[in-house]
Amino acid sequence: MSMPFGYVSPEQVMKDRADYARKGIARGRAVLVMTYENGILFVAENPSSALHKISEIYDRIGFAAVGKYNEFENLRQAGVRMADLRGYSYDRSDVTGRMLANTYAQILGTIFTTESKPYEVEITVAEVGENPDGDQLYRLTYDGSVADEEGFVVMGGNAEAITTNLRDGHNHSIALGDGLKLAVRALSTASANGEARTLTAGSLEVATLDRTRPRRKFRRLPVQQLEQLLS
Numbered sequence: 001m002s003m004p005f006g007y008v009s010p011e012q013v014m015k016d017r018a019d020y021a022r023k024g025i026a027r028g029r030a031v032l033v034m035t036y037e038n039g040i041l042f043v044a045e046n047p048s049s050a051l052h053k054i055s056e057i058y059d060r061i062g063f064a065a066v067g068k069y070n071e072f073e074n075l076r077q078a079g080v081r082m083a084d085l086r087g088y089s090y091d092r093s094d095v096t097g098r099m100l101a102n103t104y105a106q107i108l109g110t111i112f113t114t115e116s117k118p119y120e121v122e123i124t125v126a127e128v129g130e131n132p133d134g135d136q137l138y139r140l141t142y143d144g145s146v147a148d149e150e151g152f153v154v155m156g157g158n159a160e161a162i163t164t165n166l167r168d169g170h171n172h173s174i175a176l177g178d179g180l181k182l183a184v185r186a187l188s189t190a191s192a193n194g195e196a197r198t199l200t201a202g203s204l205e206v207a208t209l210d211r212t213r214p215r216r217k218f219r220r221l222p223v224q225q226l227e228q229l230l231s
Contacts (some may be wrong), residue, residue: 014113017112017117017118017143018118018142018143020117020118020120021112021118021119021120021121021142021143022142024067024068024120025066025067025120025121025122025142025155025156026156026157027157028066028067028156028157029044029045029046029066029156029157030044030045030066030154030155030156030157030158030159030162030187031043031044031045031046031053031054031064031065031066031124031154031155031156032044032152032153032154032155032162032166032183032186032187033062033064033124033126033137033152033153034151034152034153034166034170034179034183035132035135035137035151035152035172036172036173036174036175036176036179036208037132037172037173037174037175037176038176038208038210038211038212039128039135039208039209039210039211039212039217040062040126040128040135040137040208040209041176041179041180041183041206041207041208042054042062042064042126042205042206042207042208042209043180043183043184043187043204043205043206044064044204044205044206045187045199045203045204045205046203046204046205047202047203051069052205053065053066053072053205054205054206054207054220055076056207056216056218057076057079057080057083057100057125058080058083058084058087058092058095059092059095059215059216059217060097060127060128060129060209060217061083061095061096061097061100061125061126061127061209062125062126062127062128062207062209062218063076063079063123063124063125063126064123064124064126064153064155065121065122065123065124065155066121066122066155066156067119067120067121067122067142067156068119068120068121071119071120071121072119072121072123075104075107075108075119075121075123078107079100079103079104079125082100082103083095083100086099096127097125097126097127097136097138098127098136098138100125100138101125101138101140101146102146104123104125104140104144104146105140105144105145105146106144107144108121108140108141108142108143108144109143109144110144112142112143112144118142118143119142120142121142122139122140122141122142122155122156123139123140123155124137124138124139124140124149124153124155125137125138125140126138126209127209128209128210128211128217129211130211131211132172132173136148137149137150137151137152137153139153139155151170151172152166152167152170154166154186158189161189162186162187162189163186165185165186165189166182166183166186169182169185170182176208176229177229177230180206180226180229180230181229181230184199184204184230187199201223201226201227201230202223204226205220206220206221206226207219207220207221208221
């Protein structure tokens with residue numbers, strides 16, 4: 001049986017979509033999410049003060065993303081609406097990182113298989129627990145795959161080199177200042193030629209999910225505090 005002219009196998013279509021999405025994500029500046037002694041630390045190379053890669057979703061839940069801003073911003077907004085509706089309809093404790101991660105996985109998987117263009121995004125949903133054992137990191141890729149990560153997640157350009165640098169110094173009891181310095185050293189390797197760069201407080205977007213805070217755990221760190229921590 002002859003194939004119709006222009007036929008492309010489903011396997012090739014999926015491969016082409018995956019390659020397209022990966023290339024788009026790799027062009028973005030890196031973001032890392034890691035546990036520290038009081039919760040979860042988010043660090044992104046992002047000189048823009050208006051377009052955030054790191055955001056709050058709910059009381060104990062944060063969101064980080066790389067890729068096309070308009071696409072991951074749509075996902076963030078959908079997550080906020082869903083969390084608010086579920087918390088209002090049932091109970092605030094019913095809004096969990098696992099629930100949000102599963103929902104995002106369904107959305108991304110549907111877009112990847114049915115739309116003409118996949119989302120060029122990679123996201124992390126993080127939930128801080130009452131103690132370190134309760135901290136959760138979920139990494140989601142463009143095709144809806146979801147992984148429960150341990151300790152840290154790196155997304156975006158040159159992720160492998162950053163992961164190697166981060167793995168050597170990370171532990172769950174690291175202090176905020178030491179964790180931030182470690183993250184900045186790791187991110188400074190994210191260049192096309194692998195040479196280290198100097199990242200200043202003004203070129204970073206940093207936030208925490210701090211378990212010691214009252215109900216809302218998410219907090220952005222201002223430039224002045226970053227300069228103090230990095231000195």
